[in-house]
Amino acid sequence: MQNETAMSSLKGRIRAVLFGIAYGDAIGAPIEKLSAAQIRQRYGRVTSLNTQWHRISESETVRLGRVRGNGIVTDDTHMTLCLMSVYNDVKRHIDAWDMATGMVREIAQTPRWLAELQREGMLIERLFYPEKWIFQRHQLAGCDPREGGIGNMVNCGAAMYIAPVGVVNACDPVRAYDEAIAFASGHQQSFGLEAAGVLSAAIAAAFIPGATIDAVVKTALSVAKDGTRNAIYDIVDAAQTLKQADYQTQVDTFHRIIQKYSPMGDNVFHSTRQPGGATDAYRPSRLNSIEELPLALGFAVINEGDFYKTIHDGINSGRDTDSIGVMAGAILGALHGESIIDAAAMQQIEGPNRLELFACADAFSETVLTIQQADRAADKAKNSARDALVIPAAIR
Numbered sequence: 516m517q518n519e520t521a522m523s524s525l526k527g528r529i530r531a532v533l534f535g536i537a538y539g540d541a542i543g544a545p546i547e548k549l550s551a552a553q554i555r556q557r558y559g560r561v562t563s564l565n566t567q568w569h570r571i572s573e574s575e576t577v578r579l580g581r582v583r584g585n586g587i588v589t590d591d592t593h594m595t596l597c598l599m600s601v602y603n604d605v606k607r608h609i610d611a612w613d614m615a616t617g618m619v620r621e622i623a624q625t626p627r628w629l630a631e632l633q634r635e636g637m638l639i640e641r642l643f644y645p646e647k648w649i650f651q652r653h654q655l656a657g658c659d660p661r662e663g664g665i666g667n668m669v670n671c672g673a674a675m676y677i678a679p680v681g682v683v684n685a686c687d688p689v690r691a692y693d694e695a696i697a698f699a700s701g702h703q704q705s706f707g708l709e710a711a712g713v714l715s716a717a718i719a720a721a722f723i724p725g726a727t728i729d730a731v732v733k734t735a736l737s738v739a740k741d742g743t744r745n746a747i748y749d750i751v752d753a754a755q756t757l758k759q760a761d762y763q764t765q766v767d768t769f770h771r772i773i774q775k776y777s778p779m780g781d782n783v784f785h786s787t788r789q790p791g792g793a794t795d796a797y798r799p800s801r802l803n804s805i806e807e808l809p810l811a812l813g814f815a816v817i818n819e820g821d822f823y824k825t826i827h828d829g830i831n832s833g834r835d836t837d838s839i840g841v842m843a844g845a846i847l848g849a850l851h852g853e854s855i856i857d858a859a860a861m862q863q864i865e866g867p868n869r870l871e872l873f874a875c876a877d878a879f880s881e882t883v884l885t886i887q888q889a890d891r892a893a894d895k896a897k898n899s900a901r902d903a904l905v906i907p908a909a910i911r
Contacts (some may be wrong), residue, residue: 746809
């Protein structure tokens with residue numbers, strides 16, 4: 516009975532993680548790349564999945580070949596589901612070789628319904644250039660898998676879908692960090708890779724019984740390195756003093772702090788006027804950090820771990836809104852479990868995307884349980900071997 520209760524709790528939390536990812540993605544997608552001021556001017560404050568895409572004009576939609584809004588998710592959710600499928604196939608811990616095989620297969624060889632494109636296709640058709648890099652490096656260049664991320668644009672692309680690694684290593688943040696780094700090195704480098712490791716650790720920490728958002732942040736800081744650690748520290752330190760401040764002050768303060776670590780600011784569009792221009796964005800640096808993870812943690816601290824307030828604050832701060840929502844949703848879904856799942860929101864997400872999120876989460880739960888049982892057996896065998904070791908008297 517105790518094992519059944521534990522499995523039920525694990526299953527519920529995994530459902531909540533996947534819901535948090537999809538919800539944060541879907542609610543942030545229609546306003547992605549707008550600044551906080553532009554969101555405020557056009558929408559006031561976005562708190563609903565029923566949000567019209569800011570690029571909704573007919574000519575723009577035809578040019579882009581995409582639709583968004585009303586629950587449609589982006590590549591953040593699809594890539595997460597791809598990674599879950601990789602785990603379901605191998606049923607073990609993963610590394611860069613699984614990026615080279617499993618993820619390439621998922622993004623470039625497995626057709627799926629892409630609601631943004633309103634048709635079935637390969638996910639690689641939808642991906643941003645740093646994520647298409649996975650196919651180029653592993654399928655076309657045949658690189659050493661561990662070197663797959665070298666030379667890529669540094670962005671949040673690995674972190675945005677890395678949550679399943681944190682789930683597989685639930686309650687073991689250090690192992691989650693190490694596995695995320697080993698796997699995502701096949702995709703990203705520098706602070707883009709570091710963010711993937713830190714987010715995985717934060718999600719693993721959120722599964723620990725009795726965890727709080729402050730404990731999750733403490734864990735993130737304990738594993739984070741260089742600019743990523745400094746950005747998280749500065750943001751969450753400021754968040755402690757901003758809890759009673761008005762929202763605009765919170766956003767302005769966070770953006771002023773993160774500017775030191777992420778030079779892009781509000782200029783997130785890739786226009787035809789920019790080719791070949793010198794920039795500090797997207798290049799490796801031990802001093803820089805992605806914006807999305809520190810901001811997600813900062814708003815979680817301000818809101819003391821409240822799931823919906825954190826996501827809504829995060830996406831209304833602008834820029835890479837869907838990925839901020841995804842990271843906050845994954846951490847807080849793991850922290851709170853099924854209590855945060857809104858059935859109506861789930862239905863609105865599943866419908867247009869033709870997804871069965873609970874079924875995906877439950878299948879992944881079985882995989883997670885299989886891997887964790889194997890881990891316990893291996894640890895037991897290791898301890899038994901250590902206990903049986905006879906140390907010669909000469910070196911005792």
